Amino acid sequence: MTPANVDTLPFNRGRQAREAEVMLDKLVDEFTDNPAAMAYFYDLFRRVYIQGEALERPAAPQVGMTCIQVPEELIYAVGATPVRLCNGAYHYDQIGADFMPAKSCSLVKATLGRLQDQEMGVPRVGKLDMIVNPSTCDQKKKAGAMMEEMGYAVHHLEFPNVKESEAARIYWQRSVRDFAVQLQKLTGKRLTRKRLNQAMARTRRAQTAFRALHNLRKQAPSVVLGKDVFLVTNAYFFDDLERWTDAVEALVAELKERAAAGFNAAQRKAPRILFTGSPPVFPNLKLPLLIEEAGGVVVADETCSANRMLYDMPVVDEWLVNHMVDSLADHYLKPCTCPIFTRNDDRCRRLLDLVRDFEADGVVYQAYSGCQVYEMEQRSVGKVLNEAGIPMLYVETDYSPDDMGQLSTRIEAFLESIKTRKRQRAASGGQA
Amino acid sequence: MTSRLRRAVDNVDLQRFRFWFQAAAFVLFVYGGYLAVDLGNSLPMFSCGYNQEGRAGVCYLLPLQHQLSRPWPQLFGWAGIGVLTGFATFFLWFIVLNKGWCGFMCPLGTLQDWLTSLRKRLGIRYSLYGEQAFNRLTWVKFVLLALMFLIPLAIGGGLLSHDWGAPFCQICPGRVILPLFTADPLQLTIDYSSIGTLVLTGLGMFIAGLFLVGAFIKKRFFCFFCPMSALHYLISKPALLKLKKDGDKCTKCGNCFNVCDMEIRAIADDLERKDIMTDDCTLCLKCVAACPEPGALKVEFARINIFQATEEGFLKRMNKGAGHDACKR
């Protein structure tokens, strides 16, 4: 099935669309009972990633973000519209490769590749008036300069590598306040309490919807597959906030009915997997897809393309602009379990907490080859999970589809070992 | 408790509840005297004894300092029993609400909260101490507590003259400001009759001025230096009302620290301790109201869980807080 306008597309878009189409078809067609409310998201990705349709965005200036550590509320408050630029296309990964060293993070390469296409880059959000590039992981930090070469106005948001110290907290609050001033210059609109308040209300509504979805995934038997949730959160990157929230609320309603009816989205006794590590971004949902094709179900995730982006919610004690900006800064820094921090005991604790809450049987730890921070944390996370008696499969992969064969073998072996272990435990009196 | 009642309690708008509770306590303890209410003179918060007609009971520090300044042979003799019974009454009052007395009942605390809400309405930013200043200043209240014991004992021993009587009361802003609420300006003076009274009443007036500005700029400014809070903490182990934290459920989002009037870091950073109330805490429970993680922070009265953090409650309060204040501007 070739879409009508494929021949009019410039050659390079063709391959990108092909890749997205193959992935989306797999995501949709290989699973029989997808929730009806997911149709919005499937259609959205089909239109944006495959037909290359330009998203109708409000005329306000577009602010690109290369990481979750960018306070979106400030962008909405000054009347601009944020779009998350992290990209998952293998096609852009290859284009971006000539900016980056051989063994480096595919996500950064793909992002650079997409930015190389300027306005034609998918998802098409039109001209980017500013790109905010927080100095979180090294390769992304260095990519900032390359984006400037491409002619973008890049704001380097200084982000501390430590989050426990007082100095780091103040340093981050100052850099967020400075960022807010730059935003005010960009749009010429002043940051007032009313605007910031409304912006926070919009994102809070979205976060509330996500939390409802997140809590529903605790159901056993699980009511929704991980790949759908990843699609939903990936849509948050570029979709209109209100439409996204309505769609998620509809999905949550439908899932609640499923939970009531005791519907099982995955196979019987499917191993419940907690997904962590480098963020899966459409169309690179390879690993979650392989897990769920092999009969597992991703019940929870601790990645910055989903849970870490939307889970924690800010609180404001006094509704004065200065304190609202500060609490936003705290909200992005303190709960974050990103591996770029010096210590990762928060992340280990968070993983154990998620495993306990979601009754996960195993953890799949994805690390893009070349992403040292995740690769290095594999050891400590592995040790903690091992002590807790939770099996973990460490997968080092990148955007190329050619290792799907090997990965599927490993994942199948991992899931089988979980199944036999569960059967054994069930057979021998089922003690935990 | 039935789950419906529990949900209703957990979704309470704590800000509104606490405002009215404090207002009622303020009227009771500052004007109760006119209604012939007399709760004795061992109350664990600043129901100031100098507010002669209006007071509904006397803050325990005043009689304590009087009793301690009795001559030693008496104090360690037959008068000692008076001191012990006074302390026992104070202790019984205290264990009921633990430091909730500071957060909910103390008129001086309520006054500071009103000054804070005035500042909020005027749109003026609050100040923070910062970690270093906090760690240094957290000791001041224990120094004041020690002085409050030593000076009266010195009087009893004849080392100091009686002009140093009730030393803390003379420098306490409560003595100067609370009687103003019953139109009694008698305390607004400097007493030149002796060195002791000159220094103390001078300090008292200066601190009263400092208190007004401090409480306006910094939330619960005086509670940070208050010897009563130090005394409370020393005997808070057997108290009934307790603030409990479950470290496993905490995602260290720092919301509790963000809303804490007393700027206590341990509430957000300490994951091991179960009984999380520190010496500065006033049990105002704003942290429990601001916690999105169900069951991470909860308040127990004699081990019965009476108020705990829930997601639903958090969202209701945040939306209300946003809506509530947004329409103001």
Added chain:
Amino acid sequence: MNWFVGIDIGSTAIKAALVDGDGQLVGVHVTDSGSLFHKNAKAALQALLDGHGLQREQVSYLIATGYGRKLFKEADDSISEITANAIGAHEAGKAHGGVRTIINIGGQDSKAIQIDDQGTVVNFAMNDKCAAGTGRFLDVAAANLDIDLEQLGDYHFNGKGAPLTINSTCTVFAESEIIGLLANGHGKEEIVAGIHYSIAKRTLRLAKRVGIEDRVYFDGGPALNRGLVAALQDELQRELVVPEHPQTTTAFGAAILARAEWLAERRGV
């Protein structure tokens, strides 16, 4: 009498194993995968059954494993080669007093698996990205030295000098290095020994990732090569259990699992 077959469709060879009703290995059959591995797999199955005078229908349950497992329509079920290998090694290892670590060097990958005493996979590591340390590396080296695979073992032991160190890890560069060594007049025996030791070192690093526990079971095609077994034993400093048919352990495991699945289905567990 019920019969069960496990067929391991590997990258280089197709192995099939026949197991009788009470789980004893009756016969094996090994053929090259070739390019049309689907046809060859069917042929291998047929050859195995003919060898024992059986028809396809008599086979109660057939499980396929290996890379081509999903495309082999004949099979009743499929299982990953890691689990199959584990069950096979566990079963075969019982005769040698139980095994806890399995090292499998296949045609295009090498695996290290750690199992518990019930044979369940505890942890595993695979090197499926690079041909170094796999059967392919031996094939290429043997071709360069124009020796048959079977002779590699003898060459290893006939060597007089110390084994040469082949320092390039990549199969392609190793080829040019071997040619260089030959040109410098080094003996084929030392080169073969050097190759064996370089494979052994790589395999040791792989095994370390899952942890090495006593009685290491070594299987896969290259396990036929005595020289490689000696080199690996020397590197691991542990006793190696090498089965009689190392190539067919995975297929044997699949067959045993087929029987277990069949029995389980009958009991309706």
Added chain:
Amino acid sequence: MAKATLSKHLFAALLLGGTAALAWAEAAPGDAAARHAPWGDGPPPWVKDGQVDEAAKAAYFARRAQADQAATPSAGAAAGRPDADASPEAKRAYWQKRAAERAASAPAGDPGQADHAGHAGHTGMAPAPAPAAPAPRWGGGRDALLWLTDSPPRRGGHAGGRPGGGRPGMTGMAGMAGMAEGGPDAMASKRVWLRAGANPLDAHPASGDETALLQGPDGKAAELPVEAHGGPYNVTFPTPEQGYYNVYLIRRILDQDALEVTAAKAEVTRAGMGHGLSREDNARLVPARTDARVPVEIVRERKDKEALFTRVSYGDAISFQVLRNGKPVQNARVTFTSGQGWSHSVQSDEDGRASFTVIRDYYPDEWRLFDKRHRETWLVAASFTTPEAGDYQGGRYARTRYTATLSGAYYPGVTDYESYSDGLLVGLAGLLFTGTGIYAYRRRRVQPYKEVRFDD
């Protein structure tokens, strides 16, 4: 956020400053005990550059003892005066002998002057405002104005002074003077002296043997016989309950054709421990009472909301009523004399009332020596003549001259040592100082990084 350290250091510094001032106050030479040192200000003479010279000290006190002896009227003192715990008989014998000598040697003039010399020289105080007129002489009566008071006659030492001696550590707050002596069960008692002389400053102790009349707080009348031992007339009576105890002394003297009737009255309060009386007790005990046995009496009218603790202070308006057998006496001559001898006379109005304002006459040379519990005694005397005739002790008289006296204590008022203006000033200073401090701190915070702030 180390945004505003909010003058924390300032507060801590202030606290330290406070304790330093406290320490300085303690070390200061002129602390309470050494106040009114008889050798004047500065270190005692026997202290040579910081060391106490015992010998010089002993010599000094010996010399002082002789000086006291010399000052007492009986120049040729026999054996030294009996000390405090000598037996009552020895004390009575000594005083009778002294009275006899005084009667023999006293010149016709006012015996009080001699006594006055004793301590005139010492007090370097500014001379009290010159009394308006020399103390008026009360007719030709042998003795000057007679009045009863509970402040002991002056025997050298400080003018005025505190009842029960000035031991530091005296609990001032709750007026527990009575408590201080014994435990709760020791029976409290009060002592009243008869003094003669119009000016409380130099009124000398008088003698007499009349029976004193006592009226307790519950209105019960009693009589207190006093043996005439020639010494200063004083009477002691138990004060079991709290309240006002009225003590009267009536002396009638026939002077040519006029009968002089003098009624001296002392109103002494016993205010026990405890947190003040209940409202009913106050109503019962506080109002002034009269005694039918006394022909003429001056009653001090109570201020509103007065309690047993209330004190008369400088600047208060104080009003009296002169009663003759319970009936007010019109335009009697009522004279109010302050502790330092300042007096003012008015005529009582139609219902016998006369009111004065208590002047302040306590000016210590240094404010540090000011003692807010400094007690002064005021004296009110009312005199009028009635045409009553009759005879008395065989003598015939055509008119009667009544004189009533009443004494009481007054203290520095709160306004004398507490200043509102300074209090408000310091409070305001605190407010402004911290306010501007914080404002300045926020405006130009000296931080390497320029803070970004949003103002609504």
